[in-house]
Amino acid sequence: GAGVSQTPSNKVTEKGKYVELRCDPISGHTALYWYRQSLGQGPEFLIYFQGTGAADDSGLPNDRFFAVRPEGSVSTLKIQRTERGDSAVYLCASSFDSSGTGELFFGEGSRLTVL
Amino acid sequence: AQSVAQPEDQVNVAEGNPLTVKCTYSVSGNPYLFWYVQYPNRGLQFLLKYITGDNLVKGSYGFEAEFNKSQTSFHLKKPSALVSDSALYFCAVRDGNSGYSTLTFGKGTMLLVSP
Numbered sequence: 100g101a102g103v104s105q106t107p108s109n110k111v112t113e114k115g116k117y118v119e120l121r122c123d124p125i126s127g128h129t130a131l132y133w134y135r136q137s138l139g140q141g142p143e144f145l146i147y148f149q150g151t152g153a154a155d156d157s158g159l160p161n162d163r164f165f166a167v168r169p170e171g172s173v174s175t176l177k178i179q180r181t182e183r184g185d186s187a188v189y190l191c192a193s194s195f196d197s198s199g200t201g202e203l204f205f206g207e208g209s210r211l212t213v214l
Numbered sequence: 215a216q217s218v219a220q221p222e223d224q225v226n227v228a229e230g231n232p233l234t235v236k237c238t239y240s241v242s243g244n245p246y247l248f249w250y251v252q253y254p255n256r257g258l259q260f261l262l263k264y265i266t267g268d269n270l271v272k273g274s275y276g277f278e279a280e281f282n283k284s285q286t287s288f289h290l291k292k293p294s295a296l297v298s299d300s301a302l303y304f305c306a307v308r309d310g311n312s313g314y315s316t317l318t319f320g321k322g323t324m325l326l327v328s329p
Contacts, residue, residue, distance in 0.1 A: 103257070132317075141218075141304050141319035142258070155316060190257065199246055199308050200265045203317060205257035 101125070103206035105191050111212045112181055120176040120209045124193030131174050132203060133166055134190040142190055148174060149197055181213045216241040218305050218320035226326050227295045235290040235303050235323045243311025247288040249279055252302040252322070261303075264288060265310070275299070295327045 104123040112118055124131050129150055134142035144158040148168045156166070163181075168174040178185055188210050192203035217240045227233045239245055246265050250258040262273025269281040279290045288305060304322045309315040 134319075139321070141306075141321045144316045144318065147316065158316070192258075199310060199315065200263075202248060202260040202263060203258075204260070205250075207255070207257040 103191055103193055103204055105206035105209050107209055108207065109210045109212075111214065113214050114181060114183060116181050118178045118181055118211060120189050120211070122174045122176070122191030122206060124172065124174070124191070125195075125204055128193035128195050128204070129171065130194040130197045131168060132192045132194075133174070133176050134192065136188045136190055136208070145176070178211075183213050186211055186213045216307055216309055216315065216318050218307050218318055220305055220320035220323045222323050224324045224326060226328065228328050229297050230294050233292050233295045233299070233325065233327070235325060237288045237290065237305030237320060238286050239288060239305070239307040240286065241307050241309045243309040246308045246310045247279075247281060248306040248317065249273065249277070249288075249290050250304045250306065252304065258304065261290070297327045297329055300325055300327045
């Protein structure tokens with residue numbers, strides 16, 4: 100596809116369960132970002148990949164959150180032992196430019212609800 | 215640390231009137247500034263950016279923004295609002311001097327354009 104694709108679009112899970120969220124960036128984009136957006140708030144940075152490596156994971160809230168990008172394209176955000184406070188929309192974005200001057204292209208997000 | 219303030223939760227304007235959505239920023243180096251728009255149940259879409267050069271930048275859908283270094287502001291403007299401009303608008307900043315820095319978003323401003 101032409102844009103950033105995120106699956107699933109909606110995920111409902113129970114407290115304590117494990118969740119995986121997938122992001123397929125725009126082809127050729129080496130930079131990939133995960134953000135989290137809670138109701139009434141702006142996107143909050145989680146992690147940034149340049150190629151296969153996590154260049155900045157300072158936004159991950161705790162060690163229950165982990166993300167991978169093994170082949171430098173698709174990325175998976177993994178959340179262990181989910182808590183109700185993890186409920187949010189998880190946004191993925193990609194960029195061709197790693198210098199910081201280029202805009203980010205966002206997917207439509209994965210809405211996670213933890214019951 | 216870098217930050218963005220959007221002082222208005224909501225801006226109301228009548229169709230055909232000019233609109234302004236305010237944004238101020240704080241960053242230690244040179245600011246790279248961005249505006250994004252989010253329509254209901256959609257991902258964030260890039261509108262415009264300021265990196266360097268002319269303080270007045272023009273973007274998509276007739277929007278423009280003016281960089282004011284002394285006031286550390288980057289207000290979004292449009293000469294004549296349309297009902298279809300109603301959406302959630304986010305200002306974002308990153309530090310252009312840091313080599314790499316995350317893109318930090320404000321909490322957003324809801325723009326409502328009435329017919």
